[in-house]
Amino acid sequence: MKPLILKGVRPYGEGEPVDVLIRDGVIAAIGDVTEEDAETVDGNGAVLLPGFVDLHTHLREPGREDTETIATGSAAAALGGYTAVFAMANTNPVADNEVVVQHVARRGREVGLVDVHPVGAVTVGLEGVKLAELGTMAKAGVRVFSDDGHCVHDPLIMRRALEYSKALDVVVAQHAEEPRLTVGAQAHEGEQASRLGLQGWPAAAEESIVARDCLLALHAGARLHVCHVSTTGTADVLKWAKARGTQVSAEVTPHHLLLTDERLATYDPVNKVNPPLRTAGDAAELREALAEGVIDCVATDHAPHAVQDKDTEWSAARPGMLGLQTALSIVVETMVRTGLLDWRGVARVMSERPAEIAGLPDQGRPIEVGEPANLTLVDPDTTWTVRGAEFASIAANTPFEGMELPGTVVATLLRGRVTAVGGRIRS
Ligand SMILES: NC(=O)N[C@@H](CC(=O)O)C(=O)O
Ligand SMILES: [Zn+2]
Numbered sequence: 001m002k003p004l005i006l007k008g009v010r011p012y013g014e015g016e017p018v019d020v021l022i023r024d025g026v027i028a029a030i031g032d033v034t035e036e037d038a039e040t041v042d043g044n045g046a047v048l049l050p051g052f053v054d055l056h057t058h059l060r061e062p063g064r065e066d067t068e069t070i071a072t073g074s075a076a077a078a079l080g081g082y083t084a085v086f087a088m089a090n091t092n093p094v095a096d097n098e099v100v101v102q103h104v105a106r107r108g109r110e111v112g113l114v115d116v117h118p119v120g121a122v123t124v125g126l127e128g129v130k131l132a133e134l135g136t137m138a139k140a141g142v143r144v145f146s147d148d149g150h151c152v153h154d155p156l157i158m159r160r161a162l163e164y165s166k167a168l169d170v171v172v173a174q175h176a177e178e179p180r181l182t183v184g185a186q187a188h189e190g191e192q193a194s195r196l197g198l199q200g201w202p203a204a205a206e207e208s209i210v211a212r213d214c215l216l217a218l219h220a221g222a223r224l225h226v227c228h229v230s231t232t233g234t235a236d237v238l239k240w241a242k243a244r245g246t247q248v249s250a251e252v253t254p255h256h257l258l259l260t261d262e263r264l265a266t267y268d269p270v271n272k273v274n275p276p277l278r279t280a281g282d283a284a285e286l287r288e289a290l291a292e293g294v295i296d297c298v299a300t301d302h303a304p305h306a307v308q309d310k311d312t313e314w315s316a317a318r319p320g321m322l323g324l325q326t327a328l329s330i331v332v333e334t335m336v337r338t339g340l341l342d343w344r345g346v347a348r349v350m351s352e353r354p355a356e357i358a359g360l361p362d363q364g365r366p367i368e369v370g371e372p373a374n375l376t377l378v379d380p381d382t383t384w385t386v387r388g389a390e391f392a393s394i395a396a397n398t399p400f401e402g403m404e405l406p407g408t409v410v411a412t413l414l415r416g417r418v419t420a421v422g423g424r425i426r427s
């Protein structure tokens, strides 16, 4: 592999533009570099960040390759600035055993655009009844376990999962939804749902599970990760739990930072997602909680769906939204432009914290000589218009369709190799 020079880039958006030399997958020099026979990427003062890490991606392979594959999802990830993604276990067959997780990992390596880490299911078939073989999957390299799509609602099963996860030094990521409180739920329980005649998904269904799990984790001395936090009350519980020394981390999705249940008025199922879009007050609180570190990171919950599963009447439509190619721009819009985060903060929530939570040694690293060149180059000033049909994903279910958003990914580097540049995949 030829050496590569990133010309005129600003690490963390700080200081005057510098050149960064990358050789053998590692940052070899920062400053004025000269190297004959190097490929160059012109930064034009763009912001250089550690490559993004997504703890929550649905790649749909195996089982629904008509909506996304590991190849198309990896391309979407690279174009979105990601160098590592965690592929959720709710595939068909479910990733509740060594064979499926090894298949996902191998396919990810073959595609080679982003590190694809399989998430293992907590329970067999995501049924919430019998623990899956966490130890066997951990031995096969799984670091994150989740029944995402479903809540591990039985407290005894959840407690056992936490105890095993502690022994195995892995983390359980919970989709917090008390199922008895969300039977038939279609929208955030509140004024808007009443107005639209949609059955409510109460905030307490999320908050009660998060509170319970924080207590279980504290007593077990285990780590817990909370998926897609969506309410003010959950942020409050997390604050309380962290103050008590609970080893809990949490993610928020871009769509919960920007969108609210106001959008449901059109009954367009592109806005249907689990947990549901909440109120403007919740979105504002989630932004604050992310800025303060009460919520640790941003995760996309990239959830591709086929037209026939999405473009139907509201109650029949599947929940979920695309996220990989819009996440950065939504973070710029909601967190950077509002002054809530600077670029160091973006590096923290998009890369460093997720890498720490999952225990990835070579991601979310400082931009320094000797460090692995997993990097994302971002132009903060240009805007672009979202077109779902143009995404690398097979599915096109983006709620941001037609929006003009700030921030573009100029280039993504995986161990020094350019995976995406100028909005195109380089394989
Ligand atoms: N977020 C969603 O609305 N859907 C996800 C499952 C999930 O994340 O709970 C999916 O797999 O489609
Ligand atoms: Zn979920």
Ligand SMILES: [Zn+2]
Binding pocket: 056, 058, 088, 148, 149, 301, 303
């Ligand atoms: Zn999910």
